[in-house]
């Protein structure tokens with residue numbers, strides 16, 4: 001266990017050294033936040049209470065999305081490209097002869113990255129948003145705690161999904177295609193483009209049942225207080241269920257990959 | 267345990283077949299089999315240092331990958347310390363050290379010291395062992411000035427020394443080195459060899475190493491195996507290999523002036539003349555001293571040097587011998 005804590009810490013430090021990238025990211029998130037916020041304002045002006053959110057809730061959703069974009073790796077990034085590159089070049093051989101669990105190893109690295117990006121890229125855009133717009137932030141510390149738990153579980157689901165995508169490189173060698181598909185799916189089905197509850201009927205129901213909902217929609221609804229009591233427990237169970245299922249799928253695929261597929265290069 | 271010692275590493279008719287797709291004309295792809303390892307059998311007792319050599323594409327790295335458990339053999343039986351590596355990779359991992367010359371185990375963005383700290387956690391190395399081993403590596407591999415440098419700023423040779431240290435911090439029972447001296451300068455090579463020799467004698471570490479540098483073999487290995495096309499072509503001592511391959515060393519002499527080819531030196535023949543410089547070939551197993559003495563007695567000698575035979579030449583001659 002101490003190994004994996006050490007990996008979390010060293011990954012955190014590593015991302016902390018990329019100062020320019022962090023500053024550029026904060027800037028982009030903030031600018032994007034404004035653009036999306038004004039788009040939503042126009043939309044909510046036409047259709048107040050769209051998807052059951054009032055304007056303040058919609059604004060909160062926008063800025064939360066920007067704050068979590070990097071930490072939850074909604075646009076990919078993080079360990080994924082690095083892992084795929086190691087598979088393609090054959091450097092994954094080094095990871096395989098170590099006495100470590102491959103999935104836990106990359107998870108630990110991704111957790112370190114996510115913690116850094118939550119702090120480094122999440123807080124500033126959120127403060128900007130709160131200063132300029134009227135946000136529906138909860139007063140109760142308990143709600144904030146529940147929200148943090150939902151974010152953590154969301155990151156776990158996001159990791160499990162990206163781990164599956166990354167493993168395809170064992171067969172495809174080039175991960176670019178799979179990554180692109182994964183980004184499109186995750187942007188839409190997480191609620192990043194529009195909150196999932198604005199979609200009517202079967203589309204909305206399906207989107208809310210898919211794992212990407214656990215990454216943004218669920219944490220947002222926890223923060224907005226949409227889930228209470230048994231509903232809150234249900235929301236966490238939804239996240240935990242997907243995390244377990246996807247991590248298990250990752251393990252299966254990983255053992256198939258290392259058994260059947262060849263490590264590249266001399 | 268003792269029963270394992272005579273056959274610490276054990277291969278019995280091990281095979282690895284890769285299936286590759288090749289383009290065969292327009293749009294058509296053909297499946298094609300590469301027999302990278304084609305029925306290799308050998309045993310290595312505990313504590314032996316074995317040189318595993320052969321031309322490019324012979325199957326050396328593929329064998330090492332199977333020994334480390336990251337490739338599953340297509341056929342045959344393979345055991346290290348009684349364990350099937352691909353079935354119990356993680357269990358064996360704690361007992362082996364691996365260096366792939368062209369890859370690194372170190373973390374690109376971290377200083378060498380932080381990489382070692384991770385290795386320590388990974389292998390759960392006790393504090394006193396870790397301190398002792400790190401100290402020894404730092405001293406013998408000359409790493410003191412590199413510990414705080416991020417790995418991406420190290421030169422190839424510095425990184426390689428860093429990697430060798432990383433592979434030995436956990437006192438492995440067996441060490442696989444795939445071209446460990448690639449990219450090292452002469453001084454570093456000497457250091458690395460001395461270090462490996464010391465580890466082997468002190469800790470009875472079993473070592474299997476591939477190299478294209480015959481000096482590595484000469485200075486480290488009690489036993490040499492020559493591999494080609496996935497088969498063992500020779501297994502024995504280095505002297506025996508020279509005998510089989512009829513390999514020759516070369517004495518290069520610079521004379522005071524241009525002279526006709528040197529004659530009348532017993533055990534040597536002149537193979538080349540270029541101005542005042544001449545090349546004399548003599549059996550690799552023979553001593554150079556009497557030949558130098560004979561030349562010096564009869565010719566105006568200015569300077570001289572001795573060249574070792576190339577592994578590739580030795581192997582090439584061995585083949586010529588077999589097929590001829």
Ligand SMILES: Nc1ncnc2c1ncn2[C@@H]1O[C@H](COP(=O)(O)OP(=O)(O)OP(=O)(O)O)[C@@H](O)[C@H]1O
Nearest residue numbers: 262263264266284302321322323324325326327328
């Ligand atoms: N992943 C792979 N897919 C297909 N063929 C492979 C693969 N890896 C190795 N081979 C083939 O197997 C053979 C043996 O390769 P190997 O890397 O073991 O050679 P080697 O003895 O280490 O050579 P070198 O001295 O160049 O390092 C080669 O013909 C190579 O083309």
Ligand SMILES: [Mg+2]
Nearest residue numbers: 266326327444
């Ligand atoms: Mg090789």
